[in-house]
Amino acid sequence: MPSRFVVLLAALVLFFTLSGQAHATDQQPQFNAALKSFKQVLSSEKSASRRDLWTDVHARFERVFKISPTSGYAPKCLYYMGRCYEELARRSGLRSDAHRAVDYFQRATNRFPPGDSWIDDCLFRKAEIAFVRLGDARSAAEDLRIIRRLYSKGDHASKAAKLLARIEGRSTASAPVVKKSAPKPSPKQVAVPKAEIKSAYDKAQKAFKVVRSKKKPSRDEFLRVARRFAAVSEAAGSGVYAARSAYFEGFTWDELGRISRRDDDFMKAVEGYERAVDLFRETDSWRDDALFRKGYVEFTHLNDEDQAYADLLLVVRDYPDGDRAVEAKELLRAMDEARANELPDAAAVSTPQAASKARPVAPEVRPSTAGTSTFNGKTGDATLLGVRYSSGEDFTRIVLDLDNAVEFKERSLPADEASGKLSRMFVDLKKTRVAKNVKARQEVPGGFLKTVRAAQNTPDTARVVLDFKEKQEYHILTLENPYRIVIDVFARKSVAKEIPKTFGKPDQAPRKPGKKERDTAKDVLAQLGMTIGTVMIDAGHGGRDPGAVQYIRYKDNKGKLRKKLRTKEKDVTLRLARILGAELKKKGYKVLYTRAEDRKVALEDRVLAANIKKADLFISLHCNANAKSSVRGFETYYLGKAKNDIVLRLAAKENNVDPMKISDTQKIVLDLVHSFKIEESRVLASHVQKHSVRALRSKYKGINDHGARSAPFFVLIGAKMPAVLVEVGYISNSTEAKLLRSDEYLHEVSRGVISGVEAYRKELQTAGL
Structure with missing residues (x-):
């Protein structure tokens, strides 16, 4: 019996060894091709200045990495993925690019064997970006000290000493290089045997719950928990435990950041969530949660609105039925509202004197009528999931998000001075309930729309009301996949401000414009051309x-x-x-x-x-x-x-x-x-x-x-x-x-x-x- 067990164990070892070699063989030509592309883009400033080329090279290395995240080529792929974002950050100046570069260099450092000659390169590049582009002197100094201690004879030792001296405000002469000692595991890494991954994950989960339950947990307690999850994620390499551990590592830093209010803690939270997003399968129900938390931290704590917007859009578009979709829509709506408020006032746009004198051609305002409409196909019970809008000086778009096709009725009403009611229009959605998260009233700053209201008008009818400062022209259209009702509202004077009247009545023959009209049109078009x-x-x-x-x-x-x-x-x-x-x-x-x-x-x-x-x-x-x-x-x-x-x-x-x-x-x-x-x-x-x-x-x-x-x-x-x-x-x-x-x-x-x-x-x- 023992001999049979030994034979079986040897067979398993041989299988996994050959499997790893097979993956490495598959990766080698693709890695070389990706590396060639990297060098080609880097070879000329013309190509290196193109973001699309760098993202294409990054995607090449990412595809190679996914073939086998545990092979010897995996950390090299992560290193070059970091290099891509390092080059992008150098040219774009975007903090989000710098953060991604730092994250990739850290992930590469974690995957290279201790003492590997690539590690000091990763650490130095990470430190340089952290200090120069992100202003994170503390993290940079930590990485540079590791280089001095463990890689004193490496090709980055001298540069690391100079940068560390610069950070600490010393001359390089007072920054002696310590002789290299035997490589030791980083205090941030705790080795986890493959066989103990599940139990180590469960213990980390338990420790996380204990720390969160305390009224005043210490920073060291959070750090220990973060290291536990990081160790499990690195040991697992890929799969559910790797992804969930990365998620909880980010969650731990997120919780710590809420207490410390330190940007570097929130940055590490974002890095953890981003690793989780990369590791989770697209169909995993945890992935949208990781995306949402990442976007929330970026928007709320790091003021990185562009990256947050991109992440939250992915939640809404890719996981419309997920438990984070509604919250993501609310945040996106808040961002859209803020951006819409930045639109310039129409009064600030100069209009030629001659054009303003021309007789306006404006669409007629729709009378107070009621109309009933439906989506194509069958309708049924529905929920009003959200009401979002973007408003400018002369155009507003309101979108009603639904989970099913509905029959609806719209009607416009004139202003009633006696009762103090504004000009308004409403949409009644039959067999529809209003979701709890939908705001009952939203004030619309600027423009011609004053408020948007939503309520349960009757037990089976939801009503959305638009209050106008004065009567306006509007149009309604239904869209599907997912179901939406889109209301476009146009200011009555928006067209009049722009159109010079140069045409006769429809029943008149075309005539040649006069000199004044030609000069007017020329002025308008010339101004537009300049913009x-x-x-x-x-x-x-x-x-x-x-x-x-x-x-x-x-x-x-x-x-x-x-x-x-x-x-x-x-x-x-x-x-x-x-x-x-x-x-x-x-x-x-x-x-x-x-x-x-x-x-x-x-x-x-x-x-x-x-x-x-x-x-x-x-x-x-x-x-x-x-x-x-x-x-x-x-x-x-x-x-x-x-x-x-x-x-x-x-x-x-x-x-x-x-x-x-x-x-x-x-x-x-x-x-x-x-x-x-x-x-x-x-x-x-x-x-x-x-x-x-x-x-x-x-x-x-x-x-x-x-x-x-x-x-x-x-x-x-x-x-x-x-x-x-x-x-x-x-x-x-x-x-x-x-x-x-x-x-x-x-x-x-x-x-x-x-x-x-x-x-x-x-x-x-x-x-x-």
């Missing part, structure tokens, strides 16, 4: 929404016909957005993105982001599709009524609604046809289309020009700047799908779009209508 400095690029779809897709058919080894996914619209648009953004930056434009990674962004949030960020142009990128695989071509759209059923079906696809419901959007567009921005968008679309087709035809055959067209795309509604949607090719056509996968083609598309933008800008600056 085109910021472009918001919208990469269509993303996350769980792939957009249009291309499948290819093939035969497997047994001759059975199968199909696999080849091309996704969301991937093409994201790559094109990055290319277009990089090229626009070279031309001197400031570039913003609705998404810079593979994540879902709600339709109603895309143009809203452009409004809040005060972009001057909005360009939405998409790929087309058709039931007939022979159809191909390039087309550019601006907001307007669809002229045929083909365009109408395309708008329905992009709006993510049934074609039968697209008429709602058509009605909204008909009310907005006099908008000055729509006319400007038409001009921009014409230039983009003409120059893009010209650029593509210079390199490729068979490029069909479908022209600049109008369509009721929801993503364009509400834009306070010229906005277009570009369909860069048909993914359903095998030839164009191949082109769409090619960076060379996307670069040509980018060149054409930029030429169109430049031509549009030139026309604005030189126009004389």
